[in-house]
Structure formats: structure tokens, C-alpha cells
Amino acid sequence: MDVIESHAARLPAIDDRWTPGNYTREQLARGVLDGKMAGPVTSHPIDNVLWKIDRLCENDPDLTFGMSGVDAFHPWKVYELVGEASGFTPDPDVTHGPTPIDANLVLDSCAAAGGRLAQAAEHGERVLLATGHPVGLAHLYIEVGRLLRASGAELVRPYEGVSWKEEGSHHHRQVRYLNGVAMLTDKASAKHTHSPEPMVRMLEACDDLPDLVFADHGFAGAAIEAGVDTVSIADVNDPALLVARAQGRTEHVIVMDDNVQPEDYWPCFQAIAARFDRPSSG
Numbered sequence: 280m281d282v283i284e285s286h287a288a289r290l291p292a293i294d295d296r297w298t299p300g301n302y303t304r305e306q307l308a309r310g311v312l313d314g315k316m317a318g319p320v321t322s323h324p325i326d327n328v329l330w331k332i333d334r335l336c337e338n339d340p341d342l343t344f345g346m347s348g349v350d351a352f353h354p355w356k357v358y359e360l361v362g363e364a365s366g367f368t369p370d371p372d373v374t375h376g377p378t379p380i381d382a383n384l385v386l387d388s389c390a391a392a393g394g395r396l397a398q399a400a401e402h403g404e405r406v407l408l409a410t411g412h413p414v415g416l417a418h419l420y421i422e423v424g425r426l427l428r429a430s431g432a433e434l435v436r437p438y439e440g441v442s443w444k445e446e447g448s449h450h451h452r453q454v455r456y457l458n459g460v461a462m463l464t465d466k467a468s469a470k471h472t473h474s475p476e477p478m479v480r481m482l483e484a485c486d487d488l489p490d491l492v493f494a495d496h497g498f499a500g501a502a503i504e505a506g507v508d509t510v511s512i513a514d515v516n517d518p519a520l521l522v523a524r525a526q527g528r529t530e531h532v533i534v535m536d537d538n539v540q541p542e543d544y545w546p547c548f549q550a551i552a553a554r555f556d557r558p559s560s561g
Contacts, residue, residue: 283455286462286469290417296545297422299552307546308382314543316535317380323516323536326375331516332357342519344500345475349522360521364388364534378515380535388533389547392510393554395531396423396493400430400555404490407435409461409478411496413469415538416512417457422548423493424459430555434459438477438484442466445476454481461498473517475501482507495537503529512537 280288312318335342335357338350352360355371362369366381399406408424410416424434436456443452454477455464462469463477478501482488492502492509499511503523510531513520520532535547
């Protein structure tokens with residue numbers, strides 16, 4: 280079985296909550312909390328978040344996501360950015376314990392991102408979708424892609440199936456697309472990655488850069504570094520994209536747990552889809 284077909288076969292099924300519909304804010308917020316994308320306890324505790332911030336400020340390439348200059352802020356400033364985006368006030372005396380994320384801020388960010396994505400569809404823009412979380416975020420990107428295509432956007436698929444070797448290793452890599460969503464593979468399975476290299480290669484292969492990228496991790500960072508308008512998803516312990524936003528290099532960053540069960544991101548999809556025009560019923 281082809282690597283991307285094999286990956287698709289392992290993804291869980293989705294239900295009618297993934298069809299654009301009318302949901303109350305309370306229903307969506309409850310869905311975000313039930314799915315654990317947000318809540319008083321999320322998967323990355325404060326000590327992990329602070330450790331990742333320190334690594335970013337030391338210019339660790341695994342945390343910069345291919346962006347220059349995102350190590351420019353003091354670690355406390357970065358932590359304040361994380362707190363603002365997540366809905367908590369950092370306390371210098373608290374270095375352990377859970378990191379909370381406000382479900383309503385997740386929905387607000389998804390709605391704002393949905394406005395930009397809907398604009399792309401309205402104007403027939405060329406959009407590139409990519410994820411370094413080929414399991415957790417797969418359904419969200421795939422279903423947003425379907426919505427974009429149905430509403431007038433063009434999904435682009437640069438550098439598909441081209442093999443290369445990682446520097447200093449014998450590992451083969453390819454970018455493959457699942458229903459229009461780019462993922463990094465080793466020709467055998469889809470890979471979790473922070474690397475900007477796949478997106479760098481994808482953009483270099485484009486005759487014309489896409490109008491918009493919707494991505495995460497290094498896929499998003501490399502697009503921002505290239506000056507492409509980017510909507511991104513970031514976990515609380517991946518702060519580089521928030522620094523880029525504070526620097527005015529990008530606008531829309533959705534902060535939430537980025538690797539829960541893929542079918543549980545339905546409230547995020549609904550918040551995005553609500554910004555698209557829908558035909559009236561009856």
C-alpha cells in the first residue's frame with residue numbers, strides 16, 4: 280500500500296460534526312474542553328514550556344522553525360506572549376504545574392483564521408496546506424481544504440513525491456499530500472517534524488509563491504521566513520510563531536494543544552467554517 284494511503288487508513292473516522300452547521304458558542308467551547316485542546320490542565324506543564332522558551336532564546340534550530348530573529352526577546356517576554364495567547368498571567372514564582380489554555384481564546388483565534396481563509400476562497404487564492412502533525416491535525420487541515428476548494432480557492436501541491444536525503448544521514452524524505460495536505464514522509468510512514476526544510480523545498484519549487492499558507496511547526500515558520508502570508512497553529516511549548524506575530528511578521532496564530540485525537544478538532548473546524556458563506560436552506 281502507498282505510504283499516504285496507509286496513513287489515511289489509520290486515521291479515525293469522522294462524523295457529522297465535521298459538516299458545517301449551526302453550533303452555539305457553549306457547544307463549541309465544551310467540545311474544545313472535552314477534546315483537551317484547551318482547559319485548566321493541558322499536555323505541556325509549565326516547566327516544559329519554560330524549557331522550550333529558553334531553548335528558543337538560545338536559537339535552538341528545533342524551536343526556531345526556520346525563522347531568523349525569533350531569539351531576539353528575553354525569555355520572560357516570550358512567556359508573557361504565551362500567557363496572553365493562552366489566557367493566563369505568568370507568575371515568576373510558579374515554575375511547575377499545569378499550563379492552562381482558555382477554550383474561548385482558541386475559538387476566537389479559529390474564527391479570525393477562518394476569516395482569512397474565507398477571504399482566500401472568495402478571491403480564488405492559491406493556498407498551501409501542510410502539517411508536521413500528520414495524525415493529530417490531519418482531519419482539521421483536510422476538512423478545511425475541502426471547504427476551501429468548494430468555496431473557490433485553489434490548493435497547490437509543490438514538490439510532491441520528490442526524494443532527498445537529510446544532511447548528514449542516509450534517511451530519505453519526501454513531501455506527499457493527503458487530500459491536498461502536505462506531510463513529510465520517509466517513504467514508509469508520515470513523520471512528525473519541526474523541520475523547515477520541507478517547506479523551503481516546496482516554496483523553491485513554486486514558479487509563483489502561494490497566496491496563503493495554513494500550517495504548523497517548520498512548515499509555517501519557513502513560509503513566514505519567505506514572506507508568505509501564513510495562518511498557523513502553535514502549541515504552548517512552541518513559542519516561535521507567537522514571537523513572529525509579536526514582531527509583525529504574521530497575524531493569525533491559533534494556540535492550542537496540537538496533537539490530541541484528530542477527530543476531536545471538530546469545534547475548531549466549525550469555528551473556521553462559520554466564517555465562510557453558506558447557501559441558505561429550503
